[in-house]
Amino acid sequence: MNGVNVKDVSVAFGALKVIDGLSLDIAEGEFIVLLGPSGCGKSTLLNAIAGLLDVEEGKILIGGRNVTWEEPKDRSIAMVFQSYALYPRMSVRQNMSFGLKMAKTPRADIETRVTRAAEMLQITHLLDRRPDQLSGGQRQRVAIGRALVRDAAVFLFDEPLSNLDAQLRNELRLEIKRLHMELGSTTMIYVTHDQIEAMTLADRIAVMKDREIQQLGAPDELYHRPANLFVAGFVGSPKMNFLEGRIAAGASGLMFENDTVSLSLPDDVCAAPPAPGQAVTLGVRPEHIALDGGTWDGFRVDIVEPLGADALVWARRDRTSIQLRVTTDEPVKVGTPVALAPDPRRANLFDTETGRRL
Amino acid sequence: MTTIATTEEPTAPARRRRRMPLAAAIALVPAAIIVAVVYVGCMIWTVRLSFTSSRLLPNLDFVGFSQYERLLSNTRFLTSVENIVLFGVLFIAACLVFGFLMAVFIDQRIRGEALFRTIFLYPYSMSFIVTGLVWQWVLNPTLGVEDTLHKLGLTFIDVDWAVNRDTVVYALVLAAVWHGAGLVMAILLAGLRGVDADLWKAARVDGIPTWRVYTSIVLPLLGPMIVTAVVLLAISVARLYDLVVAMTGGGPGIASDVPAKFVMDHLFERSNIGLATSAATMMLITVAIVLAPWVYARYVRPQVPR
Numbered sequence A: 001m002n003g004v005n006v007k008d009v010s011v012a013f014g015a016l017k018v019i020d021g022l023s024l025d026i027a028e029g030e031f032i033v034l035l036g037p038s039g040c041g042k043s044t045l046l047n048a049i050a051g052l053l054d055v056e057e058g059k060i061l062i063g064g065r066n067v068t069w070e071e072p073k074d075r076s077i078a079m080v081f082q083s084y085a086l087y088p089r090m091s092v093r094q095n096m097s098f099g100l101k102m103a104k105t106p107r108a109d110i111e112t113r114v115t116r117a118a119e120m121l122q123i124t125h126l127l128d129r130r131p132d133q134l135s136g137g138q139r140q141r142v143a144i145g146r147a148l149v150r151d152a153a154v155f156l157f158d159e160p161l162s163n164l165d166a167q168l169r170n171e172l173r174l175e176i177k178r179l180h181m182e183l184g185s186t187t188m189i190y191v192t193h194d195q196i197e198a199m200t201l202a203d204r205i206a207v208m209k210d211r212e213i214q215q216l217g218a219p220d221e222l223y224h225r226p227a228n229l230f231v232a233g234f235v236g237s238p239k240m241n242f243l244e245g246r247i248a249a250g251a252s253g254l255m256f257e258n259d260t261v262s263l264s265l266p267d268d269v270c271a272a273p274p275a276p277g278q279a280v281t282l283g284v285r286p287e288h289i290a291l292d293g294g295t296w297d298g299f300r301v302d303i304v305e306p307l308g309a310d311a312l313v314w315a316r317r318d319r320t321s322i323q324l325r326v327t328t329d330e331p332v333k334v335g336t337p338v339a340l341a342p343d344p345r346r347a348n349l350f351d352t353e354t355g356r357r358l
Numbered sequence B: 001m002t003t004i005a006t007t008e009e010p011t012a013p014a015r016r017r018r019r020m021p022l023a024a025a026i027a028l029v030p031a032a033i034i035v036a037v038v039y040v041g042c043m044i045w046t047v048r049l050s051f052t053s054s055r056l057l058p059n060l061d062f063v064g065f066s067q068y069e070r071l072l073s074n075t076r077f078l079t080s081v082e083n084i085v086l087f088g089v090l091f092i093a094a095c096l097v098f099g100f101l102m103a104v105f106i107d108q109r110i111r112g113e114a115l116f117r118t119i120f121l122y123p124y125s126m127s128f129i130v131t132g133l134v135w136q137w138v139l140n141p142t143l144g145v146e147d148t149l150h151k152l153g154l155t156f157i158d159v160d161w162a163v164n165r166d167t168v169v170y171a172l173v174l175a176a177v178w179h180g181a182g183l184v185m186a187i188l189l190a191g192l193r194g195v196d197a198d199l200w201k202a203a204r205v206d207g208i209p210t211w212r213v214y215t216s217i218v219l220p221l222l223g224p225m226i227v228t229a230v231v232l233l234a235i236s237v238a239r240l241y242d243l244v245v246a247m248t249g250g251g252p253g254i255a256s257d258v259p260a261k262f263v264m265d266h267l268f269e270r271s272n273i274g275l276a277t278s279a280a281t282m283m284l285i286t287v288a289i290v291l292a293p294w295v296y297a298r299y300v301r302p303q304v305p306r
Ligand SMILES: Nc1ncnc2c1ncn2[C@@H]1O[C@H](COP(=O)(O)OP(=O)(O)OP(=O)(O)O)[C@@H](O)[C@H]1O
Pocket: A013, A016, A018, A036, A037, A038, A039, A040, A041, A042, A043, A044, A045, A193
């Protein structure tokens, strides 16, 4: 019973409503990532769940218990911060045991919990050091350890890896994933604006923007069937290509066209077939377009960004610029004329006006 | 962070070794001369005079340590030393305690924060002379609080601290703390505001009581601010003179005398330059001893990379 239920919660700073009537149900043992651009209210939602911010309306349930007006320490949560927030001038051991000591946990119990957490995170040899004698990655391990000893039902992470360099980030990301698997029934809520973290860690991702959850779903679903233009553009790197156009009238079957290109689509691309002539936006991911041998001709290679395993290529025709990911051993030359071949089965259609997926 | 540190390391010694441009050196010459002549010169002159028998006018004979012997058997000087030690300890301790409490109070994001900050800091904008006069008036048995209380019929309360030889030093401490605690408050408040907000959140999640966060987590972080405050307070202890002159005149009798007043009186009123300069030299040595550890920690000890 470690689930979290957020019911119609609103949070405001003075007159500014940062979260408005938001609901989110998280199952026991689930790993939820809150993903969104800066300032969209991710931290605010997390702090509200933690009890560090008062909610204006709505309810928060943890493990089925209404904790809306309880102090953070009584909510059975643990939290890890971007800035580590370790207690300075205290050793790692003291950092991990201070909260337990305040809660009058028996000494022997504290000792076992600290030892176990330190072993899980491989920081046993650091227990007697002070935070200022640790590297960033070690500090964040200690902060995770401090959260771990609380034996909490729910773990809250607020961009825990943002202050680390790329290498350490990968390492600790894996560590967090492993931790989640080992702990089993512990629910984790993880805030980030790094989509690699989101895709790799999450059972489900909640994409947030403008005080709302834009889409809630498994990473796969977000990637393959984004609910709207914002999610389509925000998830995935490099970004999805968008082409504005309309549904061709009079064609047999579904057909997208604009002044530059046209593409015949299978019917199952849309849930409800749009009317001919409707203004739509076609979205195709860079990895779903082949460089040559297709029907989109008249393009020339504009820029090539080699990435090692593959290369990002910008192809251009007049004012239409399309990015694609090319896996090839032969280097692509700038200026080569190409006929792009998008995969129609993996295309997305959006209503241009509302931005929603069709 | 580590990458920045490593890239900067090789350039740092090079910068330190670089020569000062000639124009800058020339521009600094007058300042250097003033420092040498006025500060160092006067210091040496004072020390030299303390080994003479000068009375009204300086002369340059040499009488060894006889002035110091006289000084150390002079009751008035010994009283003044006792007073300054008692005053210094109480004043610094009380300023730190009250300053910290006021800073914590304001740090609660209370309404009218600016008003309280102004009220707490206001006394510091007055000179010690004004402070002394104010408190002399407040504690004056025939004009101030005592008189008011007695007129209200509360005759059993005596506020004669400033004219009672047993309590006069405490009266000075009271006035000086009123004057200086606001400064400590301002320094520590800046420190409190610099504490990472996430640290507070982490402590709340851990269920650590607020007072415990202040004592165990925040206070250690304020170390450098506290050192700064102590140095500033210690300086005002060492030069304590005007407050005493304005508030008690060193009295009753010599009960509230302090070393600076002893020096001034012997220099200008009692025409005993030899004794006065020896007392001044003693003060100089004491200040040097007190400040040495701080100067060492601050400037001499090689900076440990963080
Ligand atoms: N203490 C505060 N007072 C007033 N407004 C605030 C406060 N904290 C946050 N906000 C506002 O609330 C909005 C959401 O902030 P929040 O910190 O939740 O964003 P975020 O999604 O975590 O962004 P980031 O990715 O940059 O951390 C922002 O527009 C911010 O300006």
